[in-house]
Amino acid sequence: MVRFFKRVSSQAVVEIGIKTVNMVTLKDIAQKTGFSLSVVSRAMNPRPDQKVAEKTRIVIEAACRELGYQPNQAASLLARGSNASIGLFLPRAYGEMVGQLMTGLADIANHHGFAYNAYFGNNDEDYLEFIRYSHRIQSAGIITYLPNYLNSNLPELLTQLSGRGCQIVLLNCAGLKLAGVQTVCIDNYFGGREAARRLLETGCRRFLSTRTDPQTSWQLQERLRGFVDQLALHGITAEVPVIHRQDDYRIADADFLREIAALARSRVPAGIFMPTDYEAISLYDTLARENLLDRIGDSLRIIGFDDLIVSNLIYPALTTLRQPFQALGEISMARLLNAMVKADLPVDLNRLKPQLVIRASA
Template sequence: MKRYLLKELTSMVTLKTISEKTGFSLSVVSRALNPCPDQRVAESTKRKIERAVQELNYRRNHTASLLARGKSTAIGVFLPYYPDSLLVDLVVGVTEKANECDFLCNFYFGMNSQDYVEFMGSVEEVGSSGILSYLPHVGFSSTELGRILQKYHQDGGRLLFMNSAEYPELGIQSLNIDNFSGGLLAAEHLFGRGCQDYICISPSSESWQSEQRRAGFFSFLEEKCVHPEIFYAESRSGYQNYLLQTIETMVSLNSSRKVGIFALSDYLAMDIAGMLIQRGLHAQIGQRFLIIGYDDLPACRHCIPALTTIRQPFRELGRRGIELLVGMITSTETGSKDMLQPELVIRESA
């Protein structure tokens, strides 16, 4: 009941309420709260009005100003169709923050350029004021899709990509998780555990994220004059056989040598653990063979042995992304563009 009454009282706060509390006219209050006022407002006046806004818990209604620009308070969100917990965390974070900011989100899920073109058609149809998105595909900027995004920006739409390089020529900014630091964390931990040999397992389909993870891993080890082996998971049987031969060669040189294995995804790490278990090496995982994955999927804690991995703050990525995008839409400076930091989760495998 209390929460209902609070919401009811909050919704009754208007510019007139702020005017009465501060003693300033409606026009002065309106200009002070307008990111692009037609007349300058004294800083002392603006500060007093902003204090009143906070005390009254007033929430700006952006609908009118957006409608004047031919836009709505809807945000188009395009995400890859991956059925895992990372996507769930991202959706939860986006939804939470959008609700706090009184913006609506229309979610679209797809895996290719055609899906994205259809998404852009829906964005135009509903007059979305902004787009929060994953990268459609590498090299998209020089395609028809790049021209569609550029036109959307020129027509007043705002774009923010997540975990991607920026495309200033298209008006696209980005907010990222620090994948380089994630790779560095993995290398630092394996080095601290006394590994003498190192292997990096990379997915066959290259991505901006995997490049950064690998770069961080190699950067730390090369400073220690260590040069890791790298394997690409292209052909399941082919790369696994070669990988096993390499591991066996490493340990045959010295039975006490430790091998540090960094897989750029949890799925790859689980594959490697499974291979070692099939060879009867289960007891040596975490002792002689140290394995670190990436993502901290729910299955990691239920593996035997449980998987050490790098956790990514996807929920916070969603919240921060909406905060930044709303700031871009409303011409207010909110949120930080600093990269979000991953976290090493230590379990039995390393």
């Protein structure tokens, strides 16, 4: 397993990018108010047997607001016997997804003074090592993808970890319901509906998408469901053939590819929603071999999903749905810290809706 360790200092100065921010400490509050450090500490961390006078508390809280004091929640977890470090398990993948996701996770964790350990993997063995490590160090919280949530052992391990007091946030696993475990998901259903709306706007008369059997990806299921439901609102039934594809998402179904070429030649406007950009781009290969690339955006309108870098470089450029991975990271970390230390961070789930990027293909 590849591991990447990022530590955020709990000292008085933390560097964020090229900007240095002075962190206000309890000692600063004590100096401003004239109270002892122990009195300030009791006021900021009240216990039934260690109360301070009401007037004292009001003065100290006013000083905290004036100086912009933020309590060190990580230190408070350590004081209660929990490891304040957060465990992250993310897919080992190429492209922008992991980078954007890590940016969102890191921005929130860094701002609130929490260290985190990032693990990258794509199989059950990697994941089991991550879970064992999180259990061994008694992590206070983890944020995780599941490499294969159809494996019944993995959800059981998460349930056991949650039962020991570890807060858990699952990414893009809404189809999996576990007691005590939160889920944060990109709204793939909304993305599918957006694709259907766009193809309706462009005047398409036939509408196609695809599915595999079995369909193991919950995200792909939701995209297709949104597409079909949006068309149904207009009395239209989408054509959804079962296709075969290779491990790299390249379509390997000769009958379907012949149908796509026939649609391009027919000049009857047809809209095709492919659940990933990889699959959409694979249609370009077929159309290029048939000298039909010029039909994309005309009789054949194609929409993908993911907004890969290459999607804007191919010709004609691919209309697609851009996933908000940075927002997914920020919101999942906020949800975790809210559960771990009652941070009361705002969470706006509307930020998890994919954005339609209109280009030449549709």
